[in-house]
Amino acid sequence: MQQPGNGSAPPTDGVDPQSRRSTKDLSRAAVSGWLGTALEYFDFQLYAFGAALVFIPLFFPGTAPGIGFILAMATYGVGYVARLAGAVYFGRMGDRLGRKKVLFLTIALMGGSTTLIGFLPTYASVGILAPLLLVLLRMIGGFGAGAEIAGATVMLAEYAPRRRRGLVGSLVALGTNSGTLAAAGTWAVLLAVLSEEQLLDWGWRIPFIASVGLLLFTLWLRRNLKESPVFEQRADVVDGVAVKRDEITQVAGQAAVEQALHEKKGKAFFxxxxxxxxxxxxSGLIQTVLITYLVSTLMLDRSIGTTAITIGSVIGFATVPLVGILSDRIGRRPIYLVFSAIGAIIAVPLMLAVESGDTVLITVAIALSLNLAVLSLFAGESVTLAELFGARNRFTQLALAKEAGGIAASAIGPVLAAALTAATGSWWPLAAMMIGYSAIAFFSALVAPEVRGRDLLRLDNAA
Incomplete structure (x- = not known):
């Protein structure tokens, strides 16, 4: 029976292609996707905390607090700009040569650059070369990361049994949560056991260098990972009929094929x-901007933000799979509609809690907001985007959509937020931006089709 709104035909042989892989293969793909995404977010969250806690005096000394904040956020944003180039390059490679090859390359670039940040000289040692090298490594890491999470998303969705695709796909979000938790926990420990002098001297290097262990294990795992069953078995679709690639010329001419491949392409992408x-x-607002805002603008203790994110990430281990299960039962659109609406509603209360200066209130507000406005949406996003696109260009379109949205929100957003708060001396721009982000997600879900259980062998997009 077809799922509502997916308009999909059954696979060519009547067998769900995801069932072609054993439980062992699915488990290995799940762990690979989880660890790779964890390393990606460990990297970006390490830098986010570093920018908030130590990078301004280490790489941008002598700047006014507001200018240092903007420079640190701009360097953070450079990684997201490089991700767009990586999405184009590796996305096309993934659709042509396979998901496995790309996932090996992206993790190597991303993890290697993270490790090397731990060996960078500071401004005191080499002057302007220090922030330039930091920007270069952020660009290299971002180039690899541009297709990492997209590749993991595609791989897990294409491995997962159709009825459990939401739960299995949510493991990507669980990986981001794991990376965030590891980064926040690491910085929390460093702040607790090291003096400020020790932290600025050598302590900040520890988490970056230590990430090499996770990198090597993930590389080994991905080297032994089997290719996605959907990539191996994907079919072409002509007039709603699924046919294997080597049979395409027997069914219709090239013009009909191209028409099927490009059907509704633009709407699904946007x-x-x-x-x-x-x-x-x-995500960028709560996990990066607010943490920096607490320290550089409100002059609160460095540990408050890291503790809040740590607690929120622990809670996320329950939130993410629960949302994945719900999306399998009630659909993808309701998940987005409900949680994006909640994100808009809690924006002002979150900022009022932050402005209160009360440690407990701040911690509770940030931890809950992380789950209700970030992790819940990510758990739904991981499978929804994979189901929106057809098999021929799924990797490329998904990677581009993720990075285009990421650049607009997570690269430009933190810099804009820093500039607006510095110009106004108020918290209201942060609340307004969170409401705006949530509203765009809400209206996007409102016009989206329901894609739960869609046949991933189809080449035409769902919208």
Whole structure:
């Protein structure tokens, strides 16, 4: 029986292609996707905390607090700009040569650059070369990361049994949560056991250098990973009929094939960008901007933000799979509609809690907001975007949609937020931006089709 709104035909042989892989293969793909995404977010969250806690005096000394904040956020944003180039390059490679090859390359670039940041000289040692090298490594890491999470998303969705695709796909979000938790926990420990002098002297290097262990294990795992069953068995679709690639010329001419491949391409892409924009915007605002704002603007203790994110990430281990299960039962659109609406509603209360200066209130507000406005949307996004696109260009379109939305929200957003708060001396721009991010995600979901259980062998997009 077809799922509502997916318009999909059954696979060519009547067998769900995901069932072609054993439980062992699925488990290995799941762990690979989880660890790779964890390393990606460990990297970006390490830098986010570093920018908030130590990078301004280490790489941008002598600047006014507001200018240092803007420079640190701009360097953070450079990684997201490089991700767009990586999405184009590796996305096309993934659709042509396979998901496995790309996932090996992206993790190597991303993890290697993270490790090397731990060996960078500071401004005191080499002057302007220090921030330039930091920007270069951020660009290299971003180039690899541009297709990492997209590749993991595609791989897990294409491995997962159709009825459990939401739960299995949510493991990507669980990976981001794991990376965030590891980064926040690491910085929390460093702040607790080291003096400020020790932290600025050598302590900040520890988490970056230590990430090499996770990198090597993930490389080994991905080297032994089997290719996605959907990539191996994907079919062409002509007039709603699924036919294997080597049989395409027997069914219809090239013109009919091209028409099927490009059907509704634009709408699906822009829906995906909107969904991603809302989630990524809230993520950058809560996990990066607010943590920096607490320290550089409100002059609160460095540990408050890291503790809040740590607690929120622990809670996320329950939130993410629960949302994945719900999306399998009630659909993808309701998940987005409900949680994006909640994100808009809690924006002002979150900022009022932050402005209160009360440690407990701040911690509770940030931890809950992380789950309700970021992790819940990400858990739904991981499978929704994969189901929106057809098999021929799924990797490329998904990677581009994620990075286009990510650049607009997570690269430009933190810099804009820093500039607006510095110019106004108020918290209201942060609340307004969170409402805006959530509203865009809401309206994108409103115009999106329901894609739960869609046949991933189809080449035409769902919208």
């Amino acid at each position: 829906i995906a960008v909107g969904l991603r924009f809302g989630q990524a915007g809230n």
